[in-house]
Amino acid sequence: MDNSPYLLTDKQLIEVLCMTQSPTAVHVSEDAVIQAANDAMINVWGKDRSVIGKSLADALPELKGQPFIDMFKRVWNEGITFTGTDTPANLVVNGELQTFYFDFEYKPIKDGNGKTYAILHTANDVTERYLGRHREQHLIEELTATNEELTAANEEVRASNEELAAINEELQAITEELRLSEEFLQNANNELSASENRFRQLIAQAPVGICLIGAHDFMVQEVNNAYLQLVGRPREFFEGRTIWQIVPEAEQTYAPIMNGVIETGIAYAANEHRLILSRAGADEEVLVNFVYEPILGQDGQVSAIMVLAIEVTDMVTARKKIEQAEERSRLAVDAAGIGIFDLDLQTGIPVVSGKFNEIFDLDSPPGKDTIEPLIHPDDRQTRADAHAEALQSGQLFYEARLWHQNGPIRWVRAQGKVFYKSDNAPDRILGTVLDITAYKELQQQKDDFISIASHELKTPITSLKASLQLMDRIKDKSEQTMIPKLIMQSRKSVERVSALVEDLLNVSRLQQSDIRLNKSHFILSQLVNAVANPISIIAKHKIIITGNLELQVYADEHRIDQVLTNFLNNAVKYAPSSETIEVDIHTAEDYVTVSVTDYGPGIPFEKQQHLFDRYYRVDPSGHQGSGLGLGLYICEEIITRHNGSIGVNSVEGKGSTFWFRLPL
Structure with missing residues (x-):
């Protein structure tokens, strides 16, 4: 089964349905603006396709003073259908105002609220039929009068053989016209049959599942292969059965909907509708997009329902997987505190994420010159050099400070990759920004700690070294009375170093959870x-x-x-x-x-x-x-x-x- 996600738009459906030899047009609004018209209707009007989009009065000005424009207004405003047979209309064809006769119908197309949103206009040119019938009637009347004259004045008839011969010739001409009319009707029937065959071929070859169902008996009148594949039934299974005998598992849910379409004449459409179908001997849940479209008969009543359906299970599953993947990616990026940007190198305008705006403290999407003023003046050249280097190396990297007038200075790290056009010209930079203020502060704390530790350890060690040097000098001299004082000083220095080392060891143990409470x-x-x-x-x-x-x-x-x-x-x-x-x-x-x-x-x-x-x-x-x-x-x-x-x-x-x- 073709699982293409492509679905015909309403416009495309109208164009497909208008691909018939019968003149057909679709109008909208009270002014009967021509929304669509097939070639047959264009030929009837004697115009070209420039009339599409014009009101009927503008497209066919010769209709002013004729009843048709007012009919369209009533169809639009009152929602009624106008039909006509052998109706005369004066049209300018080939630059000449001529009278034609038509069988026509102006039918309102209504939405779910009963409001007319389009008018379906069909018309068949029956001028030849009308004129032939009237000529025939006229000749019959002449023949009747002639017969009466012959009955009343047989002698006069005998005296008027030449006139009868002329009348006989006229009768032969009439006979020929009747033969031509019969041939015309036969050709019209053949054309109608061909059109019906084309319509059936269209249904059979359509990638969308199509099934035509009788409105009174629910018998399946026509079904294509795509629909057979959708419901998982062979074609012979459809013969002599109603739609609910074919798919009984769908009757409880969809029979009320179809009955509503038959009663109201209003189409029903559903997208991604869940349906349980028994296919290959097992119940299977599928997702379908479908339309129940009412088909009206000559009496204006719904005579059939055309079902258009396509399975979208794989498409919906794939879309949800993509949405889930995008959501996971978004959550991961948000959790990491990463801002994303896509910089167009031609315009200089970036497309950014919400986190990017948050990092740069922006209330609206940035423009071409928004970011540079936010960079600390001392770091702007660093940023410019990094962008210039990126155009050569393909990789962007720099760290800079953000300069907020009403807030503390913060650090950011920008990384990105350059993407190129087919001619290898730089096209855009896709990258990330990360607030590294805490990291920079930690680095500063580390540097401060090294400085403090060096200073704190240097002082007692220097004192200890001096004491030891003095004791070494006087160990053999008479000034040994200073030794106890130097020993005390050395002990204090060692104790101070020990205390500092103990603090460092305690921190290390705390970080590694090695300290146990006794x-x-x-x-x-x-x-x-x-x-x-x-x-x-x-x-x-x-x-x-x-x-x-x-x-x-x-x-x-x-x-x-x-x-x-x-x-x-x-x-x-x-x-x-x-x-x-x-x-x-x-x-x-x-x-x-x-x-x-x-x-x-x-x-x-x-x-x-x-x-x-x-x-x-x-x-x-x-x-x-x-x-x-x-x-x-x-x-x-x-x-x-x-x-x-x-x-x-x-x-x-x-x-x-x-x-x-x-x-x-």
């Missing part, structure tokens, strides 16, 4: 005291512990020790003028909250949200203290692994409160 029951206030005492002695700060001092928790004591030590050391480091540091332990619902409060300078609001980020330091210059910016990051990871939460509350000039919460 939980046990312990009294929280006792751990706070153990941490606070040495710090208060060295720093000379007064550390006050309040709250529930008898509360016992179940946690990793060593890790909670790390968190408390970090909180208290930070309070001492960043609030040196705060005489007291308060540690509070209180419970609420099923959690215990431990808070460490200092009364130092506080932390700016815009920096508070970054305090627990890896490698972040409040004072990156290092003026207030040293460190890698890992302490609070490690604290957050420890508390999170305890299914707790951590945070900070701070007001500039009033101090800061760092807290963590653990489940009881």
Whole structure:
């Protein structure tokens, strides 16, 4: 079966149906605008195809004053059908106004609401038939009069042999005309038969399934091979059967629809309609596009239903697969945060995706000169050079900053491939853009960390190296009293290096999930005291512990020790003028909250949200203290692994409160 997705349009169907020798035209609107007309109708009008698209009055001005234009208006406005037999019409043919006689029909074609949307115009030129009949009638009347004269005046008839001879010749002429009329009718019948055969051939060869069904008995009158293949039945199975005997599985759904078309005379069409057909002995679900088209008889009633159907199962399946693939691709691109562009190298105008507009903060599709002003001035030449290089290499790549007047600078990476015309001239660039701001920030953090780590490790190592050099110099001299001091200094340097290395190891373990919690029951206030005492002695700060001092928790004591030590050391480091540091332990619902409060300078609001980020330091210059910016990051990871939460509350000039919460 031909599964071509091509379907005839309404216009094509009209053109196909108008490919008959019978003069046929289709008009629209109250002015009877000629929408379509076959060659036979054009010849009847004595015009050429330039009349297509004109109103009837403009195309055939000689019809003004004749009843036909008004008939068309009534057909359009009232939805009635006009027919006529032996109707005279004055037409200009070959430049001469002549009178012709027609059998015609003006039929309204209506939509589902009963509103006329077209007029089907058919006309047969019966001038010869009309004139022949009238000549025949005229001659019969003359013969009748002559016979009466012969009966009344037999003597006069005998005296008028010459006149009778003339009349006899006229009779012979009439006989010849009758013979010619008979031949004409025979030729017309032959032409009609040929036209019917052509129509049947058209049905048989059509790639669309066609079945002609009687409106009164539902007997199948004509069926083509495409329809046989669609329903999975042999041709002999159709002989002497109604359509519902042939496809009983379709009767329940489609019989009411066909009955409605017969009753209303209104066609019914459906697209991608699901249908269960019994083919090759098995029920099979297929998708079809079909039309039930009513065929009207001479009495204006529906005499038959022409079914046009084509299976579109494979087409719909393929389309859905394509749609699904496109949707998966779109979701993948959206999930990756990638913007797509298609740059026409001739016009310079790109076609872009929604994500592209989002990255460049555009409210409407970009034009030729939209993108360049958004690029940072220092990177515009980089972009221009990358595009010039792409025309040579076929590959586009560059990274640039976006310059927003009301927002932060962001980085983007553009990649693309050049496509060429048949003459190898560059035609377009298809590519992607990606917001790499986070990546650039991570790179900057890495560079900052390397700088910080180098600086932090260099200081104690330099001190340790100097101490060792001094001890080496005086080991055999009398100034050995300095050795204990140098040893203490060396120990502190080693401890500082060890602390930095421990922080790095903790981060590495956290990232690899190597840190395991060794939980046990312990009294929280006792751990706070153990941490606070040495710090208060060295720093000379007064550390006050309040709250529930008898509360016992179940946690990793060593890790909670790390968190408390970090909180208290930070309070001492960043609030040196705060005489007291308060540690509070209180419970609420099923959690215990431990808070460490200092009364130092506080932390700016815009920096508070970054305090627990890896490698972040409040004072990156290092003026207030040293460190890698890992302490609070490690604290957050420890508390999170305890299914707790951590945070900070701070007001500039009033101090800061760092807290963590653990489940009881």
